[in-house]
Amino acid sequence: MATTFASLPIIDVSSLQDQPPQELPELSQRLYHVFTTTGFAYLVNHPLSFNHDELFAMAREFFSLALEEKMQLGKTSFRPQNSNAYRGYFPTQPLEGSDNLKEGFEIGPPSTSRTSTSSHQINLSEPNVWPTRFHSRRNLEQLYTELQALASKLLSLLALSLGQPADLFDSYLVDSLSTLRLLHYPVVEPSPNSDVDSALGSSPDSISNVKLSCNPHTDSGILTLLHQDPTGGLEVRDASGNWIPAPYIPGSLVVNIGDLMAKVSGGRFVATMHRVRAPQGHSGTAGGLGRISVPFFFEPGERCLIRSVNGDGDAVVYGDHVRAKMQTWVEYQAVES
Numbered sequence: 001m002a003t004t005f006a007s008l009p010i011i012d013v014s015s016l017q018d019q020p021p022q023e024l025p026e027l028s029q030r031l032y033h034v035f036t037t038t039g040f041a042y043l044v045n046h047p048l049s050f051n052h053d054e055l056f057a058m059a060r061e062f063f064s065l066a067l068e069e070k071m072q073l074g075k076t077s078f079r080p081q082n083s084n085a086y087r088g089y090f091p092t093q094p095l096e097g098s099d100n101l102k103e104g105f106e107i108g109p110p111s112t113s114r115t116s117t118s119s120h121q122i123n124l125s126e127p128n129v130w131p132t133r134f135h136s137r138r139n140l141e142q143l144y145t146e147l148q149a150l151a152s153k154l155l156s157l158l159a160l161s162l163g164q165p166a167d168l169f170d171s172y173l174v175d176s177l178s179t180l181r182l183l184h185y186p187v188v189e190p191s192p193n194s195d196v197d198s199a200l201g202s203s204p205d206s207i208s209n210v211k212l213s214c215n216p217h218t219d220s221g222i223l224t225l226l227h228q229d230p231t232g233g234l235e236v237r238d239a240s241g242n243w244i245p246a247p248y249i250p251g252s253l254v255v256n257i258g259d260l261m262a263k264v265s266g267g268r269f270v271a272t273m274h275r276v277r278a279p280q281g282h283s284g285t286a287g288g289l290g291r292i293s294v295p296f297f298f299e300p301g302e303r304c305l306i307r308s309v310n311g312d313g314d315a316v317v318y319g320d321h322v323r324a325k326m327q328t329w330v331e332y333q334a335v336e337s
């Protein structure tokens with residue numbers, strides 16, 4: 001059950017390096033406790049081979065490209081002559097909603113050998129697009145592969161924690177459509193009515209006037225693994241509606257449950273609402289350029305059937321679920337389905 005909390009729990013996952021999930025009942029129970037209460041946690045001592053400096057350098061290499069070069073990779077909703085609709089670049093959209101000021105670049109599985117047989121307009125299995133000269137490509141592909149492996153270990157632990165076999169969610173890995181997203185939130189000028197300068201979390205949204213760069217939302221899929229730079233701004237909503245800061249912790253990854261996994265768990269896991277405050281001009285690794293974050297959304301394959309472990313509720317085909325959700329995402333609203 002969702003609870004109130006003052007900070008996010010920190011989970012040491014060093015045992016994942018050398019032990020199979022079946023031999024980690026304590027870690028499995030710890031994850032169960034966290035995902036049934038806060039729905040959000042920090043993971044430390046994780047097995048990824050890239051440190052934060054290396055990782056944010058990859059994102060900075062992308063965002064420091066000229067806008068024209070980034071727009072070459074624009075999703076078709078922003079650059080109609082392009083065929084990529086699901087992968088690629090989306091620019092900041094200042095007029096679309098000032099609480100969503102961010103640009104992003106998304107990649108799917110590194111392998112581009114699969115082609116879709118879908119008749120839908122948006123091909124969820126479309127290949128990645130890349131800048132012409134881009135040193136970080138191989139590293140980002142490697143990061144994707146490592147995050148996918150980490151997410152699949154976490155899923156085994158979650159299956160065990162729900163009293164199920166460790167391989168219960170293996171079908172999610174078949175043609176998985178996970179997305180690695182580079183995000184840049186540019187610095188926003190404080191407006192006279194907003195409390196952009198406040199570093200603290202705040203009380204329920206109805207009485208706050210906070211300048212945001214990412215609106216309150218829950219993630220729609222299974223599991224998110226997020227790298228954030230030291231700029232700060234991520235806040236997580238507890239059961240009383242208070243916004244709790246989730247500041248940068250060196251070396252950590254933030255993990256949270258998405259709507260589908262909450263459903264799969266029969267409502268036991270919590271998909272917790274979160275938001276990002278607009279960055280100010282004077283902090284962050286980007287030298288005052290704003291916030292950089294790198295979420296990885298673990299997602300099943302397009303045809304994967306998702307159902308509750310309790311056997312109740314309707315089963316959902318993942319591709320149908322994601323297409324329905326897309327209509328509410330700011331970076332897809334210009335796309336017709």
Ligand SMILES: O=C(O)CCC(=O)C(=O)O
Nearest residue numbers: 183219228234276293295
């Ligand atoms: O930038 C962040 O820290 C959060 C991003 C996020 O919540 C998302 O992209 O779903």
Ligand SMILES: [Fe+2]
Nearest residue numbers: 217218219274
């Ligand atoms: Fe999110």
